Amino acid sequence: MAGGWAKDGAEQEQIESTLDDAVQRARRQLPRGESLAECEECGEPIPEARRKAMPGVRLCVACQSELDKKQSAFSGYNRRGSKDSQLR
Ligand SMILES: [Zn+2]
Numbered sequence: 427m428a429g430g431w432a433k434d435g436a437e438q439e440q441i442e443s444t445l446d447d448a449v450q451r452a453r454r455q456l457p458r459g460e461s462l463a464e465c466e467e468c469g470e471p472i473p474e475a476r477r478k479a480m481p482g483v484r485l486c487v488a489c490q491s492e493l494d495k496k497q498s499a500f501s502g503y504n505r506r507g508s509k510d511s512q513l514r
Contacts, residue, residue, distance in 0.1 A: 465489055 461477035464470065465486035472486050485493060 459482040461481060461483045462472060463477075465472055466484045467489040468486060470486045470488075472483060476487065477483050483490075
């Protein structure tokens with residue numbers, strides 16, 4: 427079956443692009459779920475306005491921005507792109 431190999435490759439590619447797409451969408455919209463009343467990291471209360479604006483928020487502003495810095499450093503390592511600028 428000559429077609430088998432090529433089809434495999436195509437499927438793999440599609441899976442990867444679908445995953446990538448999902449990750450990007452998740453990052454933009456943020457995970458849904460319970461918002462925490464207090465920061466998971468430092469225990470500071472998270473303002474209600476922030477929890478409403480960001481469903482599923484788990485970190486206070488300070489910790490989130492720390493995390494963002496780390497994450498953008500990581501993703502910038504692999505691919506530098508418009509993705510990070512779209513987040514803000
Ligand atoms: Zn915090």
